[in-house]
Amino acid sequence: MKLLTRTNRYYLGLSATLFVLGTGLLYEGLQHALAHEVDEQLQQQRTYLTARIRRAGALPTIALPQELTIDGPTRSESLRDTVIFDPVEREPVPFRVISFPVVVRSQVHWLTLRKSLLETEDVLKVVMGVMLAVMTLLFSSLLLLNRWLSRWLWAPFRRTLQALRGFQLQQPESLALPATPIDEFSELNQAVAQLTQRVAADYRALKEFTENAAHETQTPLAIMQARLEQLVQDPELPERTLGAVQDVYRAARRLSRLHQALTLLSKIENRQFNAGVPVSLDGVVREKLRQLQDFLEDKDIEPQVTLLTPVSVTMHPALAESLVGNLLQNAVNHNVRGGLLRVNLSPAALEITNTGPELHSDPMLLLGRFRKHNAASDSPGLGLSIAEQICTYYGFSLSYAYAPAGHLHTLRVAF
Amino acid sequence: MKILIVEDEAPLRSTLLEFLRHEGYVCEVAETYQQAHEKIKLYQYDCVLVDLTLPDGSGLNLVRTLKADKSVAGVLIISARGSLDDKVQGLELGADDYLPKPFHLAELNARLRSIIRRRQFQGQRHIVFRDLTIFPDQTLVLVKEKPLTLTRREYDLLLFLLANPNRVLTKEAIAEHIWGDDADMADSFDFIYSHFKNLRKKLQEHGADNYIRTIYGLGYKLETA
Numbered sequence: 001m002k003l004l005t006r007t008n009r010y011y012l013g014l015s016a017t018l019f020v021l022g023t024g025l026l027y028e029g030l031q032h033a034l035a036h037e038v039d040e041q042l043q044q045q046r047t048y049l050t051a052r053i054r055r056a057g058a059l060p061t062i063a064l065p066q067e068l069t070i071d072g073p074t075r076s077e078s079l080r081d082t083v084i085f086d087p088v089e090r091e092p093v094p095f096r097v098i099s100f101p102v103v104v105r106s107q108v109h110w111l112t113l114r115k116s117l118l119e120t121e122d123v124l125k126v127v128m129g130v131m132l133a134v135m136t137l138l139f140s141s142l143l144l145l146n147r148w149l150s151r152w153l154w155a156p157f158r159r160t161l162q163a164l165r166g167f168q169l170q171q172p173e174s175l176a177l178p179a180t181p182i183d184e185f186s187e188l189n190q191a192v193a194q195l196t197q198r199v200a201a202d203y204r205a206l207k208e209f210t211e212n213a214a215h216e217t218q219t220p221l222a223i224m225q226a227r228l229e230q231l232v233q234d235p236e237l238p239e240r241t242l243g244a245v246q247d248v249y250r251a252a253r254r255l256s257r258l259h260q261a262l263t264l265l266s267k268i269e270n271r272q273f274n275a276g277v278p279v280s281l282d283g284v285v286r287e288k289l290r291q292l293q294d295f296l297e298d299k300d301i302e303p304q305v306t307l308l309t310p311v312s313v314t315m316h317p318a319l320a321e322s323l324v325g326n327l328l329q330n331a332v333n334h335n336v337r338g339g340l341l342r343v344n345l346s347p348a349a350l351e352i353t354n355t356g357p358e359l360h361s362d363p364m365l366l367l368g369r370f371r372k373h374n375a376a377s378d379s380p381g382l383g384l385s386i387a388e389q390i391c392t393y394y395g396f397s398l399s400y401a402y403a404p405a406g407h408l409h410t411l412r413v414a415f
Numbered sequence: 416m417k418i419l420i421v422e423d424e425a426p427l428r429s430t431l432l433e434f435l436r437h438e439g440y441v442c443e444v445a446e447t448y449q450q451a452h453e454k455i456k457l458y459q460y461d462c463v464l465v466d467l468t469l470p471d472g473s474g475l476n477l478v479r480t481l482k483a484d485k486s487v488a489g490v491l492i493i494s495a496r497g498s499l500d501d502k503v504q505g506l507e508l509g510a511d512d513y514l515p516k517p518f519h520l521a522e523l524n525a526r527l528r529s530i531i532r533r534r535q536f537q538g539q540r541h542i543v544f545r546d547l548t549i550f551p552d553q554t555l556v557l558v559k560e561k562p563l564t565l566t567r568r569e570y571d572l573l574l575f576l577l578a579n580p581n582r583v584l585t586k587e588a589i590a591e592h593i594w595g596d597d598a599d600m601a602d603s604f605d606f607i608y609s610h611f612k613n614l615r616k617k618l619q620e621h622g623a624d625n626y627i628r629t630i631y632g633l634g635y636k637l638e639t640a
Contacts, residue, residue, distance in 0.1 A: 223430070227430055229520045229588070295603075
C-alpha cells in the first residue's frame with residue numbers, strides 16, 4: 001500500500017470520527033442553548049403578563065390560542081415539554097410550556113404559555129449539513145495538501161531510491177545521492193552512502209582475495225606445467241621417468257582445472273560479475289553444439305534441436321556460455337553410443353534431455369559439488385554445480401528429472 | 416625476432432627464456448615493472464610477453480605505455496589472476512592476445528607466431544615445411560604443389576604442429592588448443608588419435624613424407640628431418 005493511501009485512510013477515519021462527535025456535540029449544544037433561550041422568553045412573558053394583569057385587574061384577551069390558554073387542564077406550576085399536533089403541518093410539533101397561577105379579583109386563574117420549539121429533525125439537518133460541508137472541505141483540502149506534499153517533499157526520497165536501484169557493486173561511484181535540505185532525508189542519504197561504501201569495500205576485498213588466491217595457486221601450477229613440458233622434450237629421458245613425469249603433468253593439469261572451476265564458483269557466489277547484457281541464448285546453444293560436433297559425431301548422436309523464436313536472456317555472456325556449455329557437455333559426456341539428445345529452448349525454459357546411465361538415487365543429488373556418476377572419472381564433478389550456481393545467481397530454477405523408461409535424464413532451466 | 420619477457424616468477428621466467436630461445440627468438444627478460452618500463456622505452460621488440468601481476472605495478476600499465484608510444488610490438492598478456500575483467504580490459508587496451516596461466520608452452524608459441532605473422536607480413540603470406548605449403552589466409556594446403564583436402568580439425572592440428580616443429584606436443588596441449596573449454600570431455604584423446612590417423616593417411620596418399628611421429632603415451636611431434 002502506498003504511504004499516501006495509508007495516510008489518507010487515517011485522515012478519512014479521523015474526519016469520520018470528528019464528524020460524528022462534532023455533529024452530536026453541536027446538536028446537543030444547540031438544543032440546550034435553544035431550550036434555555038425559550039425558557040428565558042417564557043419566564044419573561046410570565047413576568048410581563050403577571051405585571052400587566054395586576055395593573056389592568058383583568059385577564060388578557062387571547063390572540064393566539066396556541067400560545068396562551070387560560071384555565072386549561074393544568075393546575076400546577078411547572079415548566080415542561082409537550083407535543084401538540086399541528087393541523088397545518090399535519091404532524092406533532094414540540095412545544096415548551098409554562099403554567100403559572102395569577103390572581104385576578106381574589107380568584108386564582110391558571111395560565112399556560114406555549115412556545116414552539118425547533119423540530120429536532122430540522123436542527124439535525126442544519127447541524128449535519130454544516131458539519132458535512134466543513135468536514136468535506138477539510139478532508140479534500142488535506143487530500144490535496146498531502147498529494148502535493150508527497151510529490152514535492154518526498155522527491156529527495158524518490159531520488160535516493162532511484163540512485164540505489166541503479167547502484168552497482170562493481171562501480172560504487174554509480175551511487176550519486178543528491179543533496180537535500182531536509183534533515184531526515186539527508187540523514188538517510190548519509191546512512192545509505194556509508195552502507196554502500198562499506199559494502200563496496202568488502203566486495204573489493206573479497207574480489208582481490210579471490211584473484212590473489214587464483215594467482216597464488218595458478219602461478220606454481222604454471223611453473224610445474226612449463227617445467228614438465230620442457231622435461232618431456234628430452235629424447236634421452238628413460239621411459240620409466242617419462243611415465244612418472246606424465247603422471248605429474250596430468251595431475252597438475254587436473255589441479256589447475258579444478259582450481260579454475262572452484263574460482264569460478266566462488267566468483268559467482270560472491271557476485272563478481274558485472275551486470276548482464278541481453279544474450280541471445282539460441283545463438284549460444286547453436287555455437288556450443290557446433291563446438292561439440294566432434295563428440296556428437298563420435299557417439300553417433302543426432303541432436304534434436306528445437307529453438308523457438310530468438311530467446312534473449314539478460315546475463316553475463318561468459319556465464320551464459322558456461323551454463324549452456326556445462327549442460328551440453330554433461331548431456332554428451334554421459335550419453336550412450338547412438339543415444340538421444342534433445343534440446344528445447346523457449347522463452348520460458350531451456351530443456352536438455354539425454355539418454356544415459358541408469359540412476360538409482362535422487363538425480364537432484366548430482367547437482368552437488370564433486371558429485372559424479374562415475375567416481376573414477378577425471379572430471380572434478382563441478383560442471384552441474386556451476387550450472388546450478390549460475391541459475392541461482394540469475395534467479396532461474398534448475399531441475400534434474402530422471403525417467404527410468406529409456407534411462408532419460410532431463411535438465412531444465414526455467415527462466 | 417626479438418621478444419621481451421616480463422615475468423616476476425624466476426622459475427617460470429627461466430623456463431620461458433629457455434623455451435623461446437630454443438624456438439629461435441632473441442629474448443630479453445624483465446623481472447619488475449620498472450625494468451620492463453625502462454626496456455620498452457629504450458628498445459624495440461617484435462613482441463612483449465606481459466605478466467599482469469608484478470611486484471611494483473600492473474602489467475596493464477605496460478600495455479598502456481606501449482600503445483601510447485605507438486609501439487609496433489605485439490602484446491601477449493599472460494596472467495594467473497583468471498579475472499575476466501583483466502582479459503577484457505587488456506584486449507581493449509590493445510593487447511593482441513590473452514593467455515591464462517597455466518598454459519602449454521606449445522600454445523604460447525602458436526599464439527606468438529600468429530601475432531608476429533599478423534604484424535609482420537601484411538597481406539600474402541604462407542608457411543613452407545618440407546614438401547608442404549600452407550596459405551593460412553585461404554586455409555589452403557598444398558602437398559608438392561597439389562592441393563590437399565582436410566577437415567577443419569585436421570587443418571587445425573596440422574597448423575598447430577607447424578607452429579611447433581621438432582617439439583613433443585602433449586595430448587593435453589593439443590586437446591586444449593582444439594577444443595578449449597571442452598578439452599575435458601571424456602573422449603577428446605581418442606579424437607586426437609583418430610584425427611591424426613586420418614591426417615597421416617591423407618598426407619601419405621598425396622605422397623608426402625611421414626613427418627608426424629607418435630610419442631607413445633605422450634603426444635605427437637613434427638620432425639623437421
